Amino acid sequence: MRYKTNLSQRGQADTATYRFAQGLGIFSIVLGLFEVVCGRWLGRLLGLEDKEYIVRLYGGREILTGVAILAAKDPTPWVWGRVAGDALDIGTLACGYARDRDNIGSKVTALAAVTGATAADVYCAAKLSGESRLPLPPVKDYSNRSGFPNGMPRAKTGTAFVSEVVVETV
Amino acid sequence: MRALVWHGKEDIRCETVPDPKIEEPRDAIVKVTSCAICGSDLHLYDHFMIGMKKGDVMGHEFMGEVVDVGPGVNGRLKVGERVVVPFTIICGECEQCRRGNFSLCERSNRNKEKADTVFGHTTAGLFGYTHLTGGYSGGQAEYVRVPFADTTHIKVPESLSDEQVLFLGDIFPTGWQAAAQAEIEPTDTVAVWGCGPVGQFTIRSAMMQGARQVVAIDRVPERLTMAEAAGATTINFDSESVVERLNDLTDGKGPEKCIDAVGMESHVTSTVDGIYDRVKQALMLETDRPHVLREMIYVCRPGGTLSIPGVYGGLIDKVPFGAAMNKGLTFRMGQTHVNRWTDDLTRRIEQGEIDPSFVITHQCGLDDGPEMYKTFRDKEDGCIKVVLRP
Structure with missing residues (x-):
């Protein structure tokens, strides 16, 4: 839980940023699976013909980061981890571009996609880092809401009666 | 009339829609005095349930006053009576209804073929809960048409407040x-x-x-x-x-x-x-x-x-x-066979064994409904149960 303190715990509010981070985690896993399964095809497309293992390795990295984001009590460091991975992706794409100028359209598209993902990752990581670690506003006190106006013992009759409208018993 | 209308994922709006009318002889029109947002409404809000269409009126937990009845109601419900409406629409005559399995009513789902295809056999029609279960307009509105109204109702004593009896309809x-x-x-x-x-x-x-x-x-x-x-x-x-x-x-x-x-x-x-x-x-x-x-x-x-x-x-x-x-x-x-239990539960409320209003944490008008869906879904502000007053 992101807001865990040594005071009384408050349940994790499903804030927009937290949900965004979860979305990035899922995206990371899905992308990673794609890279692992289609490593050869992607490698050819991006000018890394003889280095498809890099694509698959990066896919594994994406899967691990995604799982960590979903599993962590505080996803912040793992979203920053995605940012670092994005930098690695951009560097690798640039190397592929430098090696040969074929499939230029695909390479530019890939670079644009990674840049967009990087922007989303940076935004999310920065937002998460900027959030207060203090508990959310104090919990409301419902300790007087038993629902039993005359106390529990009077309500404990032990039998559930079926309405008269039921004409046949089951 | 004003109603909370589904437009898509996380998109519920308070809009003006046509007033409901008597369509079948056993119909009644109820003027809603109180309604609630149910946890299962959130499955629609988050769009996890299939079968919703843009323009559907939300809500299956509501109560109010009868303002019109069809000719087939035959005096079992009168104009002016105060009723809680169960979320399951029941004919009261089919084999399942006679056995008390009201949520499995064989006749109230007007989209029976769809339900037969998806579930194997149809279940009851429900208010404001997908076209798989009839696509009936819900009760988060000023008025609602209640099909099979002569059986689909729970009469409640005047001595009990809306807050005490509203939840007899579902939770x-x-x-x-x-x-x-x-x-x-x-x-x-x-x-x-x-x-x-x-x-x-x-x-x-x-x-x-x-x-x-x-x-x-x-x-x-x-x-x-x-x-x-x-x-x-x-x-x-x-x-x-x-x-x-x-x-x-x-x-x-x-x-x-x-x-x-x-x-x-x-x-x-x-x-x-x-x-x-x-x-x-x-x-x-x-x-x-x-x-x-x-x-x-x-x-x-x-x-x-x-x-x-x-x-x-x-x-x-x-x-x-x-x-x-x-x-x-x-x-x-299974879905709840609401009317199987409501005689007993109404008696228990009357006798002070339980007061269901303990669960209400937020109350507001219909206009604030869309915002309250988010508050309830995100468990903000200590929100556990929202009651709306149309």
């Missing part, structure tokens, strides 16, 4: 039936997953039906406090292991009765199965997240009973059915 009998289906014995420990509104009524129903010990499981402190107020032992699954604690509380044997008041949208925990479900859901390979179901099967005492009032919508994966079979577990589930 109180839902919690009550969940406990009744578990067939609680005086020596039983009953574990209830989920302390939302249905969970709160399940906890109290289990106590009223004689459980030795009730254990409430959730992560939101306000909900756990409310469960504790009724006398439940609580487990915050964010800070302790549910399985270990339940075993500790039962001399290592597990609870005899386990009740799932969570359903298809269980919280994504940091567990392997939680992440697995979330990813499969994102890939559209699974519709529901059955973490609670798996945990119940695992921790329940052999020979025990699992009761499931939480709503599931479609397909679930990796459910340890081998464990369930070998442990000889009994599964009970």
Whole structure:
């Protein structure tokens, strides 16, 4: 839980940023699976013909980061981890571009996609880092809401009666 | 009239729509005085349930005053009478209705063919809850048309307030039936997953039906406090292991009765199965997240009973059915047969055994409804139950 303190715990509010981070985690896993399964095809497309293992390795990295984001009590460091991975992706794409100028359209598209993902990752990581670690506003006190106006013992009759409208018993 | 209208995922608007009219002889028109947002409305809000169309009026928990009746009502309901409307529409005449299986009414779903295709056989028509169950306009509105109104109603005493009787239409009998289906014995420990509104009524129903010990499981402190107020032992699954604690509380044997008041949208925990479900859901390979179901099967005492009032919508994966079979577990589930229980529950409210208004934390007008959906879904501001006044 992101807001865990040594005071009384408050349940994790499903804030927009937290949900965004979860979305990035899922995206990371899905992308990673794609890279692992289609490593050869992607490698050819991006000018890394003889280095498809890099694509698959990066896919594994994406899967691990995604799982960590979903599993962590505080996803912040793992979203920053995605940012670092994005930098690695951009560097690798640039190397592929430098090696040969074929499939230029695909390479530019890939670079644009990674840049967009990087922007989303940076935004999310920065937002998460900027959030207060203090508990959310104090919990409301419902300790007087038993629902039993005359106390529990009077309500404990032990039998559930079926309405008269039921004409046949089951 | 004004109503809360579904337009898509997380998009509910308060809009002006045409007034309802009598369409069938057994119809009535009810002027809504109070309605509520139900936890299962959130499955529509989050768009986890299929079969909604833009323009559908939301809401299946409502009550009000009868302002018009069709000629086929035959005096069983009169203009001016105050009624709670059950969320299940019932003809009162088919074989299932005569057996008291009201949520399985064979005649009230006007989209029977769709339900036959998806479920194998149709179930009852429901208010404001997808076209699979009839596509009937719901009660988060100023007026609502009630089909089969001569049977689809609960008359309530004038001495009781709206707040006391509104939940007779859904969440109180839902919690009550969940406990009744578990067939609680005086020596039983009953574990209830989920302390939302249905969970709160399940906890109290289990106590009223004689459980030795009730254990409430959730992560939101306000909900756990409310469960504790009724006398439940609580487990915050964010800070302790549910399985270990339940075993500790039962001399290592597990609870005899386990009740799932969570359903298809269980919280994504940091567990392997939680992440697995979330990813499969994102890939559209699974519709529901059955973490609670798996945990119940695992921790329940052999020979025990699992009761499931939480709503599931479609397909679930990796459910340890081998464990369930070998442990000889009994599964009970289903939508609530509301009218089966309401005579007894109304009497209990009148006699002061229980006051259902304890669960209301937020009240507002219809205009604030869309915002309250978000507040309720995100559990903000200590929100447990929202009542709207059209």
